[in-house]
Amino acid sequence: MPSPPEAPQVSPMLLARQRTLLRTYHRECARATDCEAPLGCLGSARARKHFCTDSQCTQDVHCPEGLTCQPLPTVGGGPHVRYCVPQGVRKEGEPCIGLPPDQDSACAPGLACSAGWCGRPCLLDAPSSCPAGFFCADAPPGPMCRPTCEGRTCPKGQHCIQDGQGASVCAVVHGQNCQQSPCAEGRECLTTFSAKPQVEVWMACFPECGKSSPACPEGLVCDRAQCRKPCQPDTPHVCEPGYRCLRHSDAQPWLCRPDIQED
Known part of the structure; x- marks a missing residue:
């Protein structure tokens, strides 16, 4: 045992x-x-x-x-x-933020935010402790129900997308669905989920970089093991459609990132 x-x-x-x-x-x-x-x-x-x-x-x-x-x-x-x-309004299986800025991005009472998804506590040895469309994941702070769309049919215009931590949801995809069409060698499929109840996901193949990888191609910079396009916020149309020039702190460079307008 x-x-x-x-x-x-x-x-x-x-x-x-x-x-x-x-x-x-x-x-x-x-x-x-x-x-x-x-x-x-x-x-x-x-x-x-x-x-x-x-x-x-x-x-x-x-x-x-x-x-x-x-x-x-x-x-x-x-x-x-x-x-x-x-204590928020997000329902079971909806995306959430662990340290949410407001009620709109927090889970409803009785639910907890586990790896970005609202879920209820569950028992690992009792799969029925999670409702249909969910599975019991063994993760801190304790076993929690996470969503899955594996083996299910998504609504028209949506695809079943994995989050890299075992969960999967039906989502509208922006960019290349690189889980369906794998990236070329030396490029990694980067998946970014929105934090909205209506799940959207940005997907793209980025060259890898870092100690064990080649330097980024000319015109790109290495950020957290991914080669990304640098930009300046005062330069219009520098980023591709669906992307915006952002940086998350003063210590980070300005880069073209998914244009996710959070609620």
Whole structure:
């Protein structure tokens, strides 16, 4: 009989004076090692950046009315951090944001955001604990139901697209469906889901880059192991249709990224 999965480490809720002793507290980060223990590198949708933080609550009573204390995963398998997040309106199987900026991108009461999808807790040894069209995924902060469209027929104009973490949904595809038509050698299929209830996905084949890969072709820059097109926000029509010149923090370059207007 397999052993149960190890419970994820959770960052404690530090005292104010303990936080002042940590030089990386609330500093921007890109990886787990950018943060001193016991901090985790947490992404914020509202601020469009990652920052080092401890837990801000341990239970719901520490949160203002309308918010609930939820454990959130951090970059690179770092410790989970407990944060007060809104109780939202997103239904089961709809996309969500782990640290949502508002109710519109948060899961409804009774559901939790697991790897970008709203779902209910489930039992790994009881598949029926998830409704039809879902499967029980073994992932922090605990087994959760995630959507699947495998073996199902999607509505006209949509395709069954995998998210790379086991889940799959029927979505409108922008760009090349590189899960259906694989990329050429040396290029990786990059899939970006929108955070809207009506699921859309941007797909493209990008050259790989990094230590074990060749340098990017002329005119492209390496960003997180992908060669992307650089741009300047004041230059019109520099990006292809469906893309916009964006950067998520001052430390990142301006690049053509999917034009996802989040609700």
